[in-house]
Amino acid sequence: MKKSLFTVGVFVKINTRRFFRDKLALFFGVGFPLIFLFVFGGLNSGSSDVSFNVALINESTTPFSKEFVKQTEDSKIFKVNKDVTTLDQAKDRMTRSELDAAIILPKDFGSVKQDAKFPSGEAKIVFTQNNQQSGQALGSILDAQFKGINAKFVKNETPFTVASQQLNERSLSAFDYTFAGLLGFAIIGMGIFGPVNVFPELKKMGILRRLSTTPLKVWQYFLSTMIGQAIIGLMSLAIMFAVAIAVFHLQVVGNYFELAVFLVLGIITILGIGLALGGWAKNERQAAPLSNIVVFPMMFLSGTFFPRFLMPEWLQNVSAFLPLTPIIDGIRLIATEGKHFIDILPQLGLMGIWMVVIYFIAFRVFRWE
Amino acid sequence: MTAMVEVKNLKKRYGDKQAVDGISFSVKKGEIFGILGPNGAGKTTTLEMIETLRPIDDGEVYIDGINVADNPNQVKYLIGVQPQAPAFQDKTKLIEVVEMFAAAYGEKVDPMAFLRDVDLEEKANSYVEDLSGGQKQRLSITTALVHGPKVFFLDEPTTGLDPQARRHLWELIEKVRSKGISVIMTTHYMDEAEVLCDRIAVMDNGKIVATDTPKNLIKQLLKRGFKKEQHVEQANLEDVFIDLTGKELRNGQ
Secondary structure (H helix, E strand, O other): OHHHHHHHHHHHHHHHHHHHHOHHHHHHHHHHHHHHHHHHHHHHOOOOOOOEEEEEEEOOOOHHHHHHHHHHHHOOOEEEOOOOOOHHHHHHHHHOOOOOEEEEEOOOOOEOOOOOOOOEOOOEEEOOHHHHHHHHHHHHHHHHHHHHHHHHHOOOOOOOOOOOOOOOOOOOOHHHHHHHHHHHHHHHHHHHHHHHHHHHHHHHOOHHHHHHOOOOOHHHHHHHHHHHHHHHHHHHHHHHHHHHHHHHOOOOOOOHHHHHHHHHHHHHHHHHHHHHHHHHOOOHHHHHHHHHHHHHHHHHHOOOOOOHHHOOHHHHHHHOOOOHHHHHHHHHHHHOOOOOHHHHHHHHHHHHHHHHHHHHHHHHHOOOO | OOOOEEEEEEEEEEOOEEEEEEEEEEEOOOOEEEEEOOOOOOHHHHHHHHOOOOOOOEEEEEEOOEEOOOOHHHHHOOEEEEOOOOOOOOOOEHHHHHHHHHHHOOOOOOHHHHHHHOOOHHHOOOEHHHOOHHHHHHHHHHHHOOOOOOEEEEEOOOOOOOHHHHHHHHHHHHHHHHOOOEEEEEOOOHHHHHHHOOEEEEEEOOEEEEEEOHHHHHHHHHHOOOOOOOOOOOOOHHHHHHHHHOOOOOOOO
């Protein structure tokens, strides 16, 4: 037994070294998921704050209008596009949905009319049919702002008011879902596409066949692959976590040790699918279509790129049992919701069942050539 | 003395083709045994059955007295196999290749010693993809010997090599035999068989049609009245080539 594990150890050591020498493998193992992280993270970050893309067309020259423009530009609610200065430009951009609406301050906006003690004016909001909701929302926001301004000039009784209060509890942001999904994507990339691309190549070159003339056992070969993948995978996922925390303000509230153990279990479960597919396939022509059939439905149904709660209920019920689903859910539950192993027993149980099934198949169908 | 390799009435069928049709031979300790024959004669299938890589349909193979079909794992420790086209995983240093193959047998060896045996010590830290065909053959030979096997199999080892690399490989095979290892090889080169092999089996259509020393086989042919046009040549074109270009291995071989 000690000798058998020595064999595994040497294979792990040398194959892990090989990974770090292989720039292509490094790119697909580490760089590729990072690119996805930046793309999807960029799409989702900041989505917790509602903001409107608006053009602010100021035709007035009054001090009040200047002050108003400045305040609007500083506001978090508005993203003012400063390239747009005329209504025509704004219309053009609105039809392409680059802008939600245009706010127009007419010439007399903020001027002090005759007989009046304070400035007055009417701001106009222009929006397209498709943007009615944002247009109306924008209207009430501006309305509320003006009420505040009005109150400064004219004393008013306000019998009924609304007070809003923000709770201190954190809710899951869209990015939390996206990030767990992206980790799932990275795990698939390494665990399935890795062996599916490499094994047929090794078979074609006769490298596995040569190994089969030695007393090396399939389980030793699998175990060395599993350990190597767990090491490389943890490193790659750790980099993703670091970037997500540093750049996208991911808050990891869970226990890092539990997280690491869970990630390793996830990596090994998914790697089993790759070992089964790559181990069975005699060549690339068998490997590629089969892996696509397995990977793509699982990738989309398990919530890699968009969360499962967006799916119709019957589909959620089905996709809940896919091998990747408990992994993605578990990562999110531990990392961002601070759950412990004891809380995610259903996920762990489902992964355990899949692991047994997948590795049983992988051992049965493995071919050295 | 019992033979190191004993093959008795070995058979293998693929569909309706009897690839190997009841062949028998034996190989002594430290003997170089050649299997010759046209493509499709069943040479490689025969080797693969002896090497435990293919199930045996019928007949028996014993290596050092151990039945191959019954104890394939035990037999794997006794044999070293050189495939037809040796290949290694890229981005691996030679020293690591030797280390890995030794580890496959559960052994820890001094990789440099094994690389020195095949004149590759200065390549120890190169990657396998930077080796020439001849160098790959030599690396493959030494990886097949890391565990000290008793029988060494080579499948067309010199195909595609230039005359210098071939001669160098012949010397290596002689060296392996001098350690008391039995060598079983296939080849398409008659000169190679004549120079290297102590005995030859000629296969055709899955059967052995003759087994003897190269000298005896030639004698028997002549006895049957075979005559070739007589050219008394003191040298042939290969002699010219070696004379002009020398026996030394070239850079990158």
